[in-house]
Amino acid sequence: MEGLKLSNAELMVYIHPSKSGNKLKAICRELSSLLFQYDETFDGVLLAFDVTVKSKAAKILAGLSPYFGVKVDAKLVLFNPKPNSLVEGEIVKISPESIHVIVLGFSAAVVTDLDIREEFKYKMRNGEGSFVSMSHKRHVLKVGTMLRLQVESFDEEVMHIAGSLIPANTGCVKWLEKQSEEVSHMDREDRKRRKIA
């Protein structure tokens, strides 16, 4: 899973004087208002944070309401899937024209039939639709499957990912991992054989 990053940030949080009673709560409240929103300063969607107040000194702003600025050190978990990066999510709907996925529980991703590689064919079994690979019969994509997809574009406003299943390293996460294990196992076996020979 790509697109996730941990950032350290030095922030100045401005707090309303009425919230001076519990400053830490006020700081968390301010930062919480940024959660699940794309922020250009952070260059990503804020998913989680952890703050420590740097000093007891605060800068008071001149004005009608004397807001005060508190300097904090924050660890931020950010999500910003760049084009061509690989993200993972659960399939929630499958139709012949599209696969709908939810990434990290909040971001909707869709792969349209134009972006599904030829290898996959849509099939209906027991009233449930699925995409089955023609070259690997066990590679099946259905509702509930964890899917690895390539990001084509990310709509920051509505957190919508347009994805693609064209690259070969995309598809069912479980199957792909099993494949890579088998490949590495076969590699090891080859090396052993070469050594014996």
Next chain:
Amino acid sequence: MGAAEVLTDPSSLYNMGNNDLPDTDNVITVRNALASVHSGESDLYDQLVETIQINNRSDHEVGAQIDTVLKALSCSVACIDTTHHRRLLAAIFGMSLWNHKPHVMDALVDLLVSLAATSGKYLDSCLNRLVGHFVPPGWVINRLRQQRVIDLKREVLDRVHEALLKISLLVPLAPSRLFPILAQQLPKINKKDQVVVIYVENLLKLENSSIGQVGSVMIFMMVMERLRDLDLEIDWDDILQDDSNRGMFDMELEDAMNEGDEDTSSKNIVFESLDKLMVTSFHHLETCKLDGRLDQVFEKLFESFENFILNTYKSKVSQFLMFYACSLDPENCGVKFGSKLMDIFLSSNKPRPTRQASLSPLWMSAVAYLASYLARGKFLPVSYVATMLKRLVDECADYCRTCNDDIRPDAHQLFYSGCQAIMYVLCFRMRSILDVPRFRSELIPLESILMHKLNPLMVCLPSVVGEFLRKAKAGGMFVVSDSFIFDDLLESELSRAFGGFERLDTFFPFDPCLLKSSNSFISPNFIYWSMVKQDDEEEEEDDAEIIVNGDEESDEEEEEEGDLDYALNKMSITPKHSFKNKMERDRLMKMPSMIRPSTSPPESL
């Protein structure tokens, strides 16, 4: 697949539409038509747009055509381009479920869901289009009594809810985009009453769905805000002054209808609208109770009450939403409501960085709500009322201990409101509380509070004080000084002073509900003054059987009874006008036995 099925079983959403796949040829044709725009040959595309724009509900062939096109479009959403296919998108978003047969409705809803889920660019437009159906067209509103239209309404709105649910399952952040749209499209209060009612019905239906789980509080805020707006449209001058036999409000409606006065009829629309909205909300609370989630919903309801009603200047009806929720679940919601109001009032003595005066009306309002609630809630056990009274008494006693000031109503507003609240509750509950020795003993500090230099008996509303003293004397609560002689004024300069500009001294929020239908929900759990009065009379009759009075004494009693009746009639009447002149005073002397709501003098508005 019916809407009801989908709403109860979200897993069925995952396979939606797959059983009714469109012909592959049609999909290819539509995709070609969409692609043709890029090459400049737009004949096919134009035909496509024209087909969608046909608005002929009765023609089956046209319906079938539209159905086919919409289904094929649902499968070609990825080929739609916001720039090149602007006309097509405008035509799709211009379609209304109200104008089509069920099979076209299904196709349109599927297309909107596909558009919303496939690209973030269409999400807002799709949500907007779907929410737009919560406001039915005029012809539907005018024929709402016809079964055919009722069925159509159900068919359309069920599909809209189903679609919103599907979108929220496919796009988890969709509710965050939906709520601002819902708030934006909420009809204004000057719209036909039925429009607002249908919209609110749908809001509450959403609250009951999985979408409500994330935005319940926002939905309640919207409903509360609309209730408050309607509430504020009703001026106290619109409420009829006197009718002892029938509900004053229904009489006003009838009379106003007959007069055909335009202004009055617009007021009636407001009354009816508010009444219907209240009833709709009551039904929703009942559903929440049946689903076992009333306790959870109550927290959100209180939050919206605190935001919109508590700080609203003398709300008349909207607050009964809280009263009804409490009556449905007295043990949880009922107790929470009183405690939360008490906490707000008691937060007044905490040190604050901001000026205390700015929050004073809120605290006074909270204690006014508390007093009225404790007095009127039939469902509240005496033990709870006594506990709350004890907290109020202790608070006032603490205040007395630390304060060495003389009568200064404006400087000690909160203290006087607390005292008035205690007396007001006791006017209703005195007998049941004094019957239990433990509760009686908890009220002992009250005597010292009333005898304090701040002299609450001189400052609080004379009608409340007079009735309280009479009951205290009858119940032997403490020795009442005969020096307290009150004239028949319903208010005094001092009470006016402590009530402040807002006249919160005369605010009793849970005086009888003025709306006919809403009142039918409230009245079974409501203590009317007449009930208290009846109890008192029965008690007096019992006493009379034991005590043999001399002639002289019985004459005195009769006289007293006459005064008593007047005092009872006054009880809980919040003076609407000050006694500026004799005529006004004479008019107010003819108060109905049904207790009138609290009102304010015009000069304070």
